[in-house]
Amino acid sequence: MIGKANNRIGAGVAELEKAQGLGPCPVGVRGFKSPPPHDKTIFDKYVSFIKSLELSHISKSEIQAYKSTILSFLKGCSYKLNEDNITSYITMLRDNSSPKTLRNKLIKIRRFLRYINHPLAEEIKLPRVPARRKIIIKKEQIRKLLEDIENLKEKYRIKMRAAVLLAATSGLRAEELYKLRMKDIDLENRTIYIKAEIAKDYEDRVTFFSEEAREVLEDYVSTVGSHYYLFTKKSLNYHLRNLDSELRMKHMRKFFSQQSDRLGMPTSVKKMLMGHSIQGDIDLSHYDFQDEEELKKIYDHFWRDFKIA
Numbered sequence: 001m002i003g004k005a006n007n008r009i010g011a012g013v014a015e016l017e018k019a020q021g022l023g024p025c026p027v028g029v030r031g032f033k034s035p036p037p038h039d040k041t042i043f044d045k046y047v048s049f050i051k052s053l054e055l056s057h058i059s060k061s062e063i064q065a066y067k068s069t070i071l072s073f074l075k076g077c078s079y080k081l082n083e084d085n086i087t088s089y090i091t092m093l094r095d096n097s098s099p100k101t102l103r104n105k106l107i108k109i110r111r112f113l114r115y116i117n118h119p120l121a122e123e124i125k126l127p128r129v130p131a132r133r134k135i136i137i138k139k140e141q142i143r144k145l146l147e148d149i150e151n152l153k154e155k156y157r158i159k160m161r162a163a164v165l166l167a168a169t170s171g172l173r174a175e176e177l178y179k180l181r182m183k184d185i186d187l188e189n190r191t192i193y194i195k196a197e198i199a200k201d202y203e204d205r206v207t208f209f210s211e212e213a214r215e216v217l218e219d220y221v222s223t224v225g226s227h228y229y230l231f232t233k234k235s236l237n238y239h240l241r242n243l244d245s246e247l248r249m250k251h252m253r254k255f256f257s258q259q260s261d262r263l264g265m266p267t268s269v270k271k272m273l274m275g276h277s278i279q280g281d282i283d284l285s286h287y288d289f290q291d292e293e294e295l296k297k298i299y300d301h302f303w304r305d306f307k308i309a
Contacts, residue, residue: 042079045116046070052115057202059175069108081113086120099129137255139308141247142168146309148243155224160239161309162220163231165213167252169303171260171274172207173200174249178233182221190214190304191296199275206292207273208299210306263302269295 049070053063076092077085090109093102103126113121142164149160167177170192179198185191190211196204209217220230236249253274260270270276272295290298 042074042081042116046074046112049112049115059200061175065104066108066112069105070112073105073109073112081116081118081120083120086113090124094127099127103127103129135251135254137247137251137258139255139259142252142255142308145243145245145247148245149239151243152239156239158216158220158223159231160236162213162217163236163249164252165216165308166209167249168255168308169210169213169306170207171253171256171270173253173275174233175200177231177249178229178236180230181228182230185217187214187218187221189296191292194275201275203275205272205275206295207275208296208303210303212307212309259306260302263306265302266298269298273299 050063050067053066058066073089074081076089090106093105097105106124106126110121110124110126113124146161146164149157149164151157152160163177166172167174172180172192172194176194176198180192184193184195186193190209190213192207192209194205194207196202199205233249240248257270257274261267269290272290
C-alpha cells in the first residue's frame with residue numbers, strides 16, 4: 001500500500017502517513033518518502049527545522065531548496081547522522097558538484113546540523129568559488145531578445161515584451177516581478193510600489209519605469225486583463241528557454257544597474273530604487289533620504305525617455 005500511496009500526491013500522501021503512523025506531511029516535496037518509524041526522531045528534528053525557516057523571512061523558493069537538500073542529505077545518510085555517513089555523503093557531493101553548487105548545499109546542511117546541535121556542524125568547511133568574469137548586459141542584447149520575442153504568438157509576445165521592458169527599466173528583482181499585481185502599479189505615473197512582504201530586504205520601496213515600458217504594459221493589461229499576478233515565473237522562463245536565449249529575468253535587473261551607471265545616475269539613487277542593502281553605508285543609512293517625488297525627478301532625467309526597442 002505504501003508504494004501506491006507514494007505515487008499519489010493528494011489522498012495518497014494521507015494514506016502513506018496513516019500507514020506509517022506519521023502526522024500530516026509538512027514537506028511539500030514531490031516524491032517525498034517518510035523515514036522508517038525507528039528514524040522518526042531525526043525526521044521530527046527536520047520538520048522542526050523547516051518550521052523555523054518558515055517563521056523567518058526566507059522566501060518560499062529558498063525554503064523549498066532547503067527541503068530538497070536536507071531530505072537528500074538525510075536519505076543519503078540513511079537517517080543516521082554519524083561521522084562516517086556524513087563524511088561519505090559530503091565526499092559524494094564534492095565529487096559530483098560544481099564548487100558553487102557544493103557550497104550552496106553545504107551551507108544548508110551545516111545550518112541544519114547546527115540547528116540540531118550536531119558536533120560535526122563546525123567541522124564542515126565551505127569551498128571557495130572561483131571568481132568568474134562579470135556578466136555585462138547591454139542595450140543591444142535586450143533589443144535582440146525583444147526581436148526574438150516577436151516570433152511568439154500574440155498573447156505571449158505582448159506578455160513577454162511587457163515583462164522584459166518593465167524589469168529592465170525598473171530594477172525589479174525577478175522574484176518581485178513574479179509577485180507583482182496590478183494594484184501595485186500606478187500606470188499613469190509609471191510607478192511601482194514594492195511591498196515589504198515581497199522584497200528581499202523586507203522593506204517597502206518605490207521604483208519607476210520608462211515611457212516605452214508603460215506603453216507596452218498598457219497594451220498587455222488591456223489585452224489580457226489584470227490577473228492577480230501579472231507575470232509568473234513558470235511562464236516567463238518557459239518562453240525564454242524556447243527562445244534559446246541566454247538571458248533570464250534576473251539579467252534585466254543587472255542591465256538596469258549597469259545602464260544606470262552608463263547614463264550617469266547617482267549610485268545612491270540607484271541603490272534606493274533597486275532596494276540594495278545599505279548596511280554599512282552611513283550616508284544612505286542615516287542622511288541621504290529622498291521622497292518619492294524627488295526620486296521620480298531623478299529617475300525621469302535618465303530613464304523616462306530611454307528607448308530599448
